[in-house]
Amino acid sequence: xxxxxxxxxxxxxxxxxxxxxxxxxxxxxxxxxxxxxxxxxxxxxxxxxxxxxxxxxxxxxxxxxxxxxxxxxxxxxxxxxxxxxxxxxxxxxxxxxxxxxxxxxxxxxxxxxxxxxxxxxxxxxxxxxxxxxxxxxxxxxxxxxxxxxxxxxxxxxxxxxxxxxxxxxxxxxxxxxxxxxxxxxxxxxxxxxxxxxxxxxxxxxxxxxxxxxxxxxxxxxxxxxxxxxxxxxxxxxxxxxxxxxxxxxxxxxxxxxxxxxxxxxxxxxxxxxxxxxxxxxxxxxxxxxxxxxxxxxxx
Amino acid sequence: xxxxxxxxxxxxxxxxxxxxxxxxxxxxxxxxxxxxxxxxxxxxxxxxxxxxxxxxxxxxxxxxxxxxxxxxxxxxxxxxxxxxxxxxxxxxxxxxxxxxxxxxxxxxxxxxxxxxxxxxxxxxxxxxxxxxxxxxxxxxxxxxxxxxxxxxxxxxxxxxxxxxxxxxxxxxxxxxxxxxxxxxxxxxxxxxxxxxxxxxxxxxxxxxxxxxxxxxxxxxxxxxxxxxxxxxxx
Numbered sequence: 001x002x003x004x005x006x007x008x009x010x011x012x013x014x015x016x017x018x019x020x021x022x023x024x025x026x027x028x029x030x031x032x033x034x035x036x037x038x039x040x041x042x043x044x045x046x047x048x049x050x051x052x053x054x055x056x057x058x059x060x061x062x063x064x065x066x067x068x069x070x071x072x073x074x075x076x077x078x079x080x081x082x083x084x085x086x087x088x089x090x091x092x093x094x095x096x097x098x099x100x101x102x103x104x105x106x107x108x109x110x111x112x113x114x115x116x117x118x119x120x121x122x123x124x125x126x127x128x129x130x131x132x133x134x135x136x137x138x139x140x141x142x143x144x145x146x147x148x149x150x151x152x153x154x155x156x157x158x159x160x161x162x163x164x165x166x167x168x169x170x171x172x173x174x175x176x177x178x179x180x181x182x183x184x185x186x187x188x189x190x191x192x193x194x195x196x197x198x199x200x201x202x203x204x205x206x207x208x209x210x211x212x213x214x215x216x217x218x219x220x221x222x223x224x225x226x227x228x229x230x231x232x233x234x235x236x237x238x239x240x241x242x243x244x245x246x247x248x249x250x251x252x253x254x255x256x257x258x259x260x261x262x263x264x265x266x267x268x269x270x271x272x273x274x275x276x277x278x279x280x281x282x283x284x285x286x287x288x289x290x291x292x293x294x295x296x297x298x299x
Numbered sequence: 300x301x302x303x304x305x306x307x308x309x310x311x312x313x314x315x316x317x318x319x320x321x322x323x324x325x326x327x328x329x330x331x332x333x334x335x336x337x338x339x340x341x342x343x344x345x346x347x348x349x350x351x352x353x354x355x356x357x358x359x360x361x362x363x364x365x366x367x368x369x370x371x372x373x374x375x376x377x378x379x380x381x382x383x384x385x386x387x388x389x390x391x392x393x394x395x396x397x398x399x400x401x402x403x404x405x406x407x408x409x410x411x412x413x414x415x416x417x418x419x420x421x422x423x424x425x426x427x428x429x430x431x432x433x434x435x436x437x438x439x440x441x442x443x444x445x446x447x448x449x450x451x452x453x454x455x456x457x458x459x460x461x462x463x464x465x466x467x468x469x470x471x472x473x474x475x476x477x478x479x480x481x482x483x484x485x486x487x488x489x490x491x492x493x494x495x496x497x498x499x500x501x502x503x504x505x506x507x508x509x510x511x512x513x514x515x516x517x518x519x520x521x522x523x524x525x526x527x528x529x530x531x532x533x
Contacts, residue, residue, distance in 0.1 A: 171397075171404055178387045178398050185385040185443075188347060190373030190402040190450055 003142040008259035014149040014218075016248075016255025017156035021211035022232030023239065023247035024163060025204040031242050032180045032200045035085065035102045039109030040208060041229025046113050047073045047209025048216040048225070049120075052129055056122075062132050066213045070206040077205025080109060081198045110226065117223040126220035129213065152214050156248065159207060164244050176200060234274035238281050240291020249289060253277070300325045300485055301346070301377070301454055306355030306365075308345050315341045316509045318355070323454065328476070328486040330496040330517065332530055333506035339489040340382060342506070343456050346487075347379045348372045359454065374402050376453030382462060382489075384439045388432030392423055392442060395431045399446030416445040419475070437468040444475065455479065457488045461495065473499055493530040497521045505530065 026040045037043075051069035054060050060068065088101045117123050135147035167173040179186040179193055187193050212221070219225070235254050239246025254274055262270045281288060301323040308316040316338045323329045333339050344350040346357055348369040357365045364372050387395050396416055403409040417424035420441045426434065431442055440460060447455060457476065461469045469492065477499050480486050490496035497503055497517045505513040505526065513526060520526050 171401070174390070174394055174398060175401060177390060178394075181387045181389055182385055184349070185381065185387065186398070187349065187369045188373070188379050188381055188385070189399045189446060190370045190378075191398070192368075192370045 004263055005260070006141075007143050008263045009256050010143055010145060011149070012256030012259035013252050014152050014255070015258070016235070016252035017152050018211055018215045018228075018251070019231045019235040019254055020248040020251030021156050021159060021207055021214070022229060023236040023251055024160065024244060025207040025211070026229075026232055027236050027239075027241060027244065027247050028163065028200055028207075029204045030236075032176045033085070033197055034180075035106065037109075037204070038103065038106040038229075039080075039113060040106075040204070040232065041226030042110045042113035043073060043077070043205045043208035043226075044212040044215075044228060045221065045223065045226040046076070046117060046212075047205070048129065048212030048221045049117055049123060049127075050209065051213040051216070052127055052221065053122075055129065062130065066132075066210065069209045069213055073205040073209035074202040077201040077203070078198045080205075081201035084109070085197070085201070086194055114223050114226065123223055126222045127216075128220055129216035131217040132214075148214075148217050155210065155214055159210065160244055160248050163203075163207075167244070172196065172199070231274050234278050237278050238288060240288025243288070243290035246288060246290030300360055301487065302358045303342070303346070304356045304358070306342075306345060306357060307353045308341055308350055309353060310350075314509060315350075316345065319506070319509070319511055320355075321504050321511065321514075323485050323487050324501075325485055326483070327501045328480050328488060328499055330488040330490055330493075330500040330503045331506060332490060332493045332496060332503060335491075337506040338509040339506055340458055341509075343379055343458050343487070343489055346372070346377060346456060370402070373450055376451070377456065378447045378450045378452035378454070379456040379458065380443050380447045380460060382458040382460075384436070386431045386434075386439050386442055386446075389430055391428050392431050392434070393427040395442055396423070396445050396449050399449035400451075403449070403451055412449050412451065416448050419448070419478070420445055437464055437471075440464065440468075440472065441475075444479075448479070452484065454485045454487070457486065457490075459489055459491060461490060461492045469495065494521075494532075497531075 022040060022044055025043065026037055029035055029037050047069045050072050051065040054065035054068045055062065084105050085102065088098050088105060131146070131148040132151050133147045137147065138145045167177055175186065175191045176196055179191065179196060183193055231254060235250035236247055237250070238253055239250030254277060257277060258270050258273045261273050303319055303321050305318045305320050306316060307314065307318065319342060321329070321331070331339050331342060341350055345352050348367055352365050356363060359375055359377055362375060364375060364377065387398065396413055400409050400412055403412065422438060423441060423445055426438070431439065434442060460472055460476070464472060473495055476486060476488065488496055488500060497520055500517040503514065503517045503520045504511050513520065521531070
């Protein structure tokens with residue numbers, strides 16, 4: 001019994017890392033532009049298909065496919081911001097007062113990407129991407145750890161630390177924090193608000209692609225695999241929706257709880273777990289585990 | 300140095316400015332006075348590229364800056380100190396200042412500008428590592444002026460800097476503006492406190508419903524009985 005529980009925790013941490021990556025990609029956009037990106041799941045899905053196409057049609061190695069997918073998704077993120085969000089946001093670049101249009105735009109993004117992928121040949125059947133290393137699994141006692149699991153945990157940790165350092169120590173990262181706190185003042189201080197926001201959209205899409213490619217060996221990919229975003233939203237909410245470490249902790253809490261619920265209660269309860277966790281967090285600590293105290297925004 | 304020629308601006312169907320022309324010479328403090336909603340802030344925001352100009356032309360130092368992106372205008376040297384508490388509240392005072400110098404960040408010795416700001420506002424250097432949101436209203440106003448100075452401006456725009464400050468702080472604030480001007484900085488000052496503004500200015504404009512209705516040397520405006528009654532409380 002205890003082995004089963006340890007195994008559940010270990011694989012929960014791995015799944016949690018994927019939720020965390022997608023949550024990071026949502027949170028960096030929300031942090032800097034106040035937009036909740038409902039197309040975030042489709043960034044993940046398109047990213048994994050792009051890597052799959054690179055593997056199959058270009059015959060490149062896994063690492064290069066991952067890189068190509070991330071770069072292509074970066075470009076897609078930048079383009080989406082430039083042609084859609086930038087126009088909705090208006091000339092003042094103030095906090096997005098256009099709440100409904102931005103939400104509709106990201107939902108539109110989600111449907112658009114799903115629709116495009118569906119008409120592309122080769123996507124009608126669920127597909128699988130081989131893992132990065134074909135190394136044999138590692139046994140710790142009776143607990144099995146796949147090589148891919150290690151890759152996922154290491155990649156998530158590196159991306160989180162990288163993003164955290166970017167926001168904390170670089171001038172561009174500081175400027176992005178400044179934009180999130182007061183876009184008007186940032187604009188008047190000469191920061192290129194539009195360009196920096198485009199970079200964030202690019203980063204977000206790139207991270208989503210990495211999540212998609214890393215997770216694809218463990219799960220089949222279909223045009224609908226973007227629904228994974230629900231778990232990322234749950235992870236982000238648990239973490240406070242503005243905190244980068246919060247995403248990782250939230251993702252892992254969610255992944256582990258799901259697995260424990262599956263083992264100890266019933267597998268059917270797994271899919272309601274994220275929503276239950278969201279409810280508990282919102283009831284007990286509405287700002288999330290790492291979120292800033294809730295302050296009313298000046299209208 | 301700064302020249303607005305018959306500019307119009309509006310928000311949707313609402314016409315906020317109509318044919319506004321004004322000029323700031325290289326060594327002047329010029330004030331723009333008027334009641335609430337007269338279009339003073341809109342005028343500054345047109346200059347700063349925050350509100351689109353529908354007609355007319357804005358020129359700075361011979362360069363056309365009409366409807367140019369806000370960051371380009373800052374790069375040209377026209378820097379606004381906005382109204383209210385427009386700071387980055389959850390960042391340190393020092394980070395707020397450094398970000399004001401965003402466009403200067405690759406220039407040699409841009410951190411040297413920080414020392415000059417601290418010399419002008421010793422209070423800010425005492426609180427360098429504190430979150431800007433914890434500063435008092437007066438200190439936040441100083442921080443915004445310091446942040447604008449970090450951008451190495453060649454012309455400063457002030458929007459209602461005295462708003463919400465105690466009389467003692469207002470005196471200090473005007474002393475600082477005069478001091479910055481004495482170092483060779485032209486200033487366009489938007490104020491509700493017309494008496495103080497006219498005292499430090501060389502020239503003044505009065506805006507009413509989006510149009511310039513009076514203009515002249517500040518001393519002449521201050522002595523005009525009509526203006527005294529309307530703007531200086533009789």
